[in-house]
Amino acid sequence: MPSNKQSVSSTGVGLNNVRQRLALAYAKRHTLISYEENNIYYTELQLTLDRHANTPLPDRR
Numbered sequence: 001m002p003s004n005k006q007s008v009s010s011t012g013v014g015l016n017n018v019r020q021r022l023a024l025a026y027a028k029r030h031t032l033i034s035y036e037e038n039n040i041y042y043t044e045l046q047l048t049l050d051r052h053a054n055t056p057l058p059d060r061r
Helices: 011-024
Strands: 030-037 038-049
Touching: 011 038
Parallel strands: none
Antiparallel strands: 030 038
């Protein structure tokens, strides 16, 4: 039975591009963490966003 798995090779350019864009758009207001564990890749992004004074907060009732 043939395997459907494909070998994936990456240069990491995409993730580096994301890091550069985040540094430009969210300088000192973001955290990007990525890691691999047991052949599973994880990425976590945290952004600190500015709230405009005229923008009301959503009603969370």
